[in-house]
């Protein structure tokens with residue numbers, strides 16, 4: 001058993017926690033797993049019970065034992081006050097942002113943010129009268145200069161989607177705390193096993209549970225974990241918007257979480273092996289993986305993270321679009337598709353949209369998610385793709 005304990009505690013290891021937390025067999029006739037609870041109506045026995053509104057469950061939209069089991073595990077992993085399970089990672093982002101703002105406020109969003117989060121900010125929030133500005137993901141303490149009188153929240157993602165810049169969350173948190181505003185961090189890449197932003201000063205941590213938590217590409221989920229101070233507004237926003245996660249989906253998240261540690265470890269090792277190998281390939285211009293010493297933010301990653309994820313970027317030498325097609329169209333094991341975090345490897349040609357600083361590597365960028373196929377088989381698939389790319393390039 002790998003001994004990954006929470007920093008500064010002597011409590012149970014993360015593996016033990018993942019195995020035992022969030023299920024109560026005594027309440028489920030001895031069955032190991034909390035089953036799928038389906039239900040809207042929850043019954044009250046008496047008028048006094050209805051008037052008192054003190055039952056644990058009042059109406060199914062607020063949650064049920066299946067969703068609460070997941071929330072208990074994620075709360076412990078993140079060192080949070082509480083967690084809410086929501087229908088998707090994007091819903092986690094939108095609820096977290098909406099919990100912070102009113103018309104006339106503004107927010108700061110990392111230039112490396114997950115694209116649909118940008119779209120929500122530029123479209124929906126702007127329509128509601130909320131200003132949106134983007135910041136360089138490497139800004140660190142410099143973010144203090146961007147925080148104005150109406151700024152209410154900073155949305156960070158570390159490492160960033162597609163380009164994998166690591167953010168100096170403690171420095172950003174010092175600035176947001178000094179200004180009394182909320183720092184939200186998307187922690188989907190590392191999972192709470194390898195990175196715990198609340199302990200570095202963030203107020204809200206969100207996950208696209210669809211990825212590593214579910215782990216099998218067969219369900220959507222998101223989580224929002226917060227400090228005590230941030231909780232009330234997050235839960236009130238979620239409740240007001242009517243977001244609910246079904247027991248069926250929650251069950252799949254709970255099942256995925258039981259093996260999160262061993263899956264993360266395998267993903268990490270395989271991804272690093274392939275990332276290192278890719279660095280030595282002649283068609284490769286750069287590998288964007290924070291755990292590699294060649295990455296510009298490697299020192300920051302080393303300081304704040306205890307491991308790395310399944311996902312990284314690879315920039316190939318300049319070539320026309322036809323070479324990109326030659327690379328991806330005939331892959332045998334890597335498939336092309338959105339999302340990540342499943343057992344199957346994925347390769348996604350990516351286009352970077354930046355508004356603060358132009359993305360320096362204009363050449364072809366691919367995002368790889370390394371799954372559980374044999375590493376040598378994956379290398380052979382990539383090797384053949386690189387050779388097709390080379391032939392199409394020259």
Ligand SMILES: Cc1ncc(COP(=O)(O)O)c(C=O)c1O
Pocket residue numbers: 088089090091114157161186188189207208209210211220221222339340
């Ligand atoms: C970093 C990150 N955050 C959030 C999301 C959104 O998650 P979902 O697809 O569950 O809405 C994604 C999805 O790819 C993601 O990669």
